[in-house]
Amino acid sequence: MGFAEEHQKWLAYHKKIRTGERLDRLERGHSHGEKMFVERVWWPIFGHLDDLHPEYEVLDWRGRPYFVDLVWKPGQVKFAVEIKGYGPHVQHTDRTRYRQELNRETYLQIAGYRVVSVPYDDLESTPELTISLFKSLLIPYLLKNADGVRSQYTRLERDILRMAARSNGLIRPVDLVKELGVNPRTIRKFMKQLCEKGKFRPVPAEGSNRICRYEYIHSLLDNEIW
Known part of the structure; x- marks a missing residue:
């Protein structure tokens, strides 16, 4: 199967094991930017979607649920991937929401996640740059299991x-x-x-x-x- 079939199968599996707000967030949150990252960056690197979780729920420092765009958890390693669009993340029209977002990213680091922010524009125009950066970032963790x-x-x-x-x-x-x-x-x-x-x-x-x-x-x- 190619990417389209594997992506559909992967999403169907995660929808099947979720209920309530977790399911609703997956259906609403895994949209164009997240899919583009999986197709243009993750798939060319790995050729599969094993250990990759869409709209992954974690609790923030206040104990409130927070959904990360994508989380990769192969064993003890934990990466949190956030797709950043220009408007909401640069113009900062909602300053309270922006502060909370930065605090969540810091808290994710405390919780053991490596947080990676991916520019949406790069996924559209230069996905090969993101691929190169991800390879350099991930290879030390993968080589441990070589x-x-x-x-x-x-x-x-x-x-x-x-x-x-x-x-x-x-x-x-x-x-x-x-x-x-x-x-x-x-x-x-x-x-x-x-x-x-x-x-x-x-x-x-x-x-x-x-x-x-x-x-x-x-x-x-x-x-x-x-």
Whole structure:
């Protein structure tokens, strides 16, 4: 599945597990800016939406609920991402609300979150800048788990992933058989395993259900796998 399908599936899951104000906030709050960030920045970096939570509820210093645009929680790491539009955050027409917002961001830092503010305008005009900054920000946290990530893959799986990284995003089992000198049945077995691990998506041939190609799903940590 591509981004649109995964995004819809991801939202449906979070709506299913929420009720009341949490559900209402998700339906109202996850709008154009948040979706644009997920599509133009998060998806190109990770290729999945695992551990990413939309309109995530936290309590502020007064014990009142506050909803962060997006929270990423892979294990003990916690990042709070806020999409900042120009009008409400620069003109400061509501000074009380602006002060509260700054205090909440400080409190999030106290609560263990790394707070990242993303300019809405950059998502529209230069998402590649935001991608570059996010990669630099996240890679130290991801590299801490690099050995664990590498151990999840066999030598043959790493060879397949290395070939896929050199391809144009699509790879054929017949090319893997030829390049790696492995039995076709073995390739089919390992491609199925890599699909289950989220590294490939099968691409049916046009007009049939036969799988002739696989779409490679890039990850920020792929260079650490091999």
